[in-house]
Amino acid sequence: MDTQLIVGIVIAIVVLLALVGGTGFVLSRRRRISLREEPKADTDQVTDGSQRQVDRSGGYQAGSGFSFSQGGAGSATIDRPEPVVEPETPVELETPVEPEPAAEPETGGEPESTAPVVEDAAVEESVVQEAAVEEAAVEEPVVEEPEPAAAEPEPVVEPEPVVEPEPVVEAVPEPAAPALDEIAPTEGRLSRLRGRLSRSQGAIGASVLGLLGAGDLDEDSWEEIEDTLVMADLGTAATSTVTERLREELATGKVRSADDARAALKRVLVEQLRPDLDRSVKALPHADRPAVVLVVGVNGVGKTTTTGKLARVLVADGRRVLLGAADTFRAAAADQLQTWGERVGAGIVRGKEGADPASVAFDAVNTGIGDGVDVVLIDTAGRLHTKSGLMDELGKVKRVVEKKAVVDEVLLVLDATVGQNGLMQAKVFAEVVSLTGVVLTKLDGTAKGGIVFRIQEELGVPVKLVGLGEGADDLAPFEPEAFVDALL
Ligand SMILES: Nc1nc2c(ncn2[C@@H]2O[C@H](COP(=O)(O)OP(=O)(O)OP(=O)(O)O)[C@@H](O)[C@H]2O)c(=O)[nH]1
Structure with missing residues (x-):
């Protein structure tokens, strides 16, 4: 009897300890991982349910305040320069010629049926590549082998398997067992980082509110408001729209207190930022291929x-x-990106220094498709030496990539601290590739947050993300309301 009682007590204690231990573990893991409370329908697993979701993220998720979506069927970017490459390629340093494009199983090696007649080395390289791709595109898209399982008897005989056109580029290192660091919650980042906008806050919020709150405004005060907005880089068009709307708001007679003034200004500014624009980043995979950004x-x-x-x-x-x-162009840039990849658990494809960027981009997409990744992010060089040089390079990158997959998103990164110049750069880029979104960086270092208004207005492209610091988690989705809140 006594023994039974003792055994019973011991068992109860053991169970209790196990429960406490288990709960503690789960809680500590959660804390480290910082998740969303509810998974969001649109950012969850890919709909196609293919085998690509081998999650290498170390098992953590950050329910994002970021909004990701799938690119449309067509290219999100419209422009499509004449497909035949030809006489351009002024710069390109040579890259090793690919040995085996001819080694394709069938189609005994006359891939470059049209263009390549005369070409110099550099052009040839790109054309061969494109030709190879073209024919690859025809054959392989469907070929998803149904048997991903391991032990197939003789995996050999597949007609098309390996001979991807894989161009020049070298390494395809994979992040082996990345020491992932922790990510701050992505939800509500802009609000959390609002303090970083303090310089713009003073420039727009404080001064305009001060004037509005002063009661009846004479023309001098309105002029001062306009000047303030122009100084904050809103640009003349947005400035006059905003002041016009503010006048209307005040004319209703409903603005009687500082709070009313703030509310009216917020309304007007948010409106001006077009909250209706789609700011989701088209980074979700398609059924048969990754998204390409x-x-x-x-x-x-x-x-x-x-x-x-x-x-x-x-x-x-x-x-x-x-x-x-x-x-x-800059080896350090690839190193830098590689470091990021290792930190976050993303693979990287890089070329030799001076390699053809289009080859690297192509190879990245090709590898991404082969590996079944969800998204390929391509960091390009931005030597704005001449517009035509840029045209050549970026145009070619995009063209070559599009032989393999649709480019879903073209994000233009702009430095908010350079103001006016940034806009000029933006316009050049917009002429070269159709932009689908803007990332405005270094907003933490400027009083000219008003540039957001101007960029959208002048480029007609939404600001989708903002950089608010050098830290790894200092990137936030751009949310008009939260942004204006931070300014006021
Ligand atoms: N304060 C601040 N610094 C930033 C932000 N984003 C990037 N930076 C810094 O800006 C510097 C340049 O960043 P990079 O990412 O190397 O710029 P890049 O455009 O890739 O430059 P290249 O590789 O030369 O073409 C780095 O020191 C970054 O830490 C931001 O939002 N705020």
Whole structure:
């Protein structure tokens, strides 16, 4: 009897300890991982349910305040320069010629039926590649082998398997067992980082509110409001719309207190930022291929950093990400990107320094398709030496990539601290590739947050993300309301 009682007590204690231990473990893991409370329908697993969701994110997820979506059927970017390459390629340093494009099983080696007649080495390289791709595109898209299982008897005989056109580029290192670092919650980032906008806050919020709150405004005061907005880089068009709307608001006679003034200003500014625009980043995979995101912009604006930060959010959201280091101009840029990849658990494809960026981009997409990743983020070089040089390079990158997959998103990264110049750069880029979104970086270092208004107005492209610091988690989705809140 006594023994039974003792045994009973012992068992009860053991069970109790197990419960306490288990709960503690779960809680501590949760704390580390910082998740969303509810998974969001639109950012959850891919709908196609294919085998690509081998989650390498270390099992953590960050329910994102970020909004990701799938690109449309057609290219999100419209322009399509004449497909035949020809006489351009002024710069391109040579890259090793690919030995085996001819080794295709069938189609005994006359891939470059049309263009390549005369070409010099560089052009040839790109054309061969494109030709190879073309024919690859015809054959392989459907070939998803149904038996991903391991032990097949003789995997040999597949007609088309390996001979991907894989161009010049070298490494396809995979992040082996990345020491993932923790990611801050992505939900509500802009609000949390609002303090970083303090300089703009003073420039727009404080002064305009001060004037509005002063009661009846004479023309001098209105002029002062306009000046303030122009100084904050809103630009003349947005400034006059905003002041016009403010006049209307005040004319209703409903603005009687400082709070009313704030509410009216907020309303007007948010309205001006077009909250209706689709700011989701088209980074979700398609049924048979990854999403492809091109990150473009001039040197030093924060492209590589942004690509890394974005990869981090995507990986944390359970996506498999492959980075393409198509900024081959500066070896350090690829190293930098590789470091990001290792940190966040994303693979990278990089070329030799000076390699053809289009080759690297192509190879990244090709590898991404082969590996079944969800999204390929391509960091490009932004040497704005001449517009035609940029045209050549970016145009070619996009063209070559599109032989393999639709480019879903072209994100232009702009440095908010350069103001006016940034806009000029933006316009050049917009002429070269159709932009689908803007990432405005370094908003933490400027009083000219008003540039957001202007960019959208002048480019007609939504600001989708903002950079608010150098830290790995200092990238936030752009939310008009939260942004204006932070300014006021
Ligand atoms: N303060 C601040 N610094 C940033 C932000 N985004 C990037 N940076 C910094 O800007 C510098 C340049 O960033 P990169 O990512 O190397 O710029 P890049 O456009 O890739 O430059 P290239 O590789 O030369 O073309 C780095 O020191 C970044 O840490 C931001 O939002 N705020």
